[in-house]
């Protein structure tokens with residue numbers, strides 16, 4: 001059984017994670033029980049309020065494990081946060097040979113190897129009826145606590161898109177965020193092996209003149225000088241235009257700032273992403289502004305500049321209005337969806353680490 005579970009985990013780690021940080025390790029409790037461990041130092045401290053992005057990545061990973069187990073004729077019973085005083089053990093998963101096996105392949109499980117982030121321009125073409133239906137169905141498994149919304153109305157898309165794109169301006173105007181952003185770039189495609197955290201430059205799909213400028217912009221004084229002639233505002237506007245041209249924007253919300261809800265939300269986010277992939281729909285998470293806004297609302301202002309506080313709050317309000325969120329819905333993960341050319345580059349993965357003792 002352990003060999004089968006290891007093979008499942010090797011495929012499941014193709015789950016998404018912020019900056020491809022792959023913040024996970026694994027251990028076996030016994031022959032058929034796996035524990036999943038969260039590695040907190042992989043967290044991006046500013047963009048990842050309360051480790052929520054890291055828990056979302058774990059939710060996606062856990063969803064992949066369950067789907068892949070089904071594909072292998074196993075059932076996987078998941079206990080989230082099984083150790084009450086250790087929130088870094090995100091799941092304990094027990095596998096059993098399944099008594100009833102369905103011969104029908106699950107399209108979500110089949111889509112796991114193909115799922116990836118596509119940051120290209122999307123075509124101005126509505127989602128097909130079939131894509132819309134399967135994305136909605138994939139999210140329907142969400143509990144009352146986790147909600148999923150999709151915008152297809154142009155005006156609302158625009159409002160959410162330009163609000164989210166403010167993060168680009170803030171990242172370029174704030175030294176700590178600027179430094180985090182540029183230190184997470186894998187400049188050469190040969191470094192995109194999965195061993196190093198970060199995004200390959202090619203996967204960012206930058207227009208050629210901007211890609212050429214990027215090494216220069218990694219120096220804070222250069223960016224600062226460029227900002228004086230409107231660079232940060234222009235970069236943010238360009239991203240806003242890109243997001244606004246997408247035919248659909250989705251949003252997963254939680255009701256409480258709690259690890260268990262982040263994990264459940266991550267599972268829903270992954271199901272939606274896999275359903276989109278199975279339908280040939282390109283997908284990009286666009287959530288940076290939401291993370292910063294939640295941090296600011298909680299009074300955690302470290303590394304942020306007070307000149308941005310009002311802009312961040314207004315942008316978060318715009319997103320809540322665009323989606324007509326009800327009281328108590330906390331926007332966690334936003335994404336854009338649409339049809340596009342293939343991504344230029346995909347992030348690779350390191351082999352999963354299995355601890356020798358499960359402690």
Ligand SMILES: Cc1cc2nc3c(=O)[nH]c(=O)nc-3n(C[C@H](O)[C@H](O)[C@H](O)COP(=O)(O)O)c2cc1C
Pocket residue numbers: 014015016017018019020021052053054056057115116117118119198199284285286287288346347
């Ligand atoms: C919590 C979370 C937040 C993310 N935020 C963004 C984002 O704001 N912009 C973006 O382009 N990609 C974002 N991503 C996508 C990751 O960068 C991507 O999943 C990772 O680099 C692995 O690449 P892949 O999805 O192509 O396999 C996010 C992923 C997660 C799980």
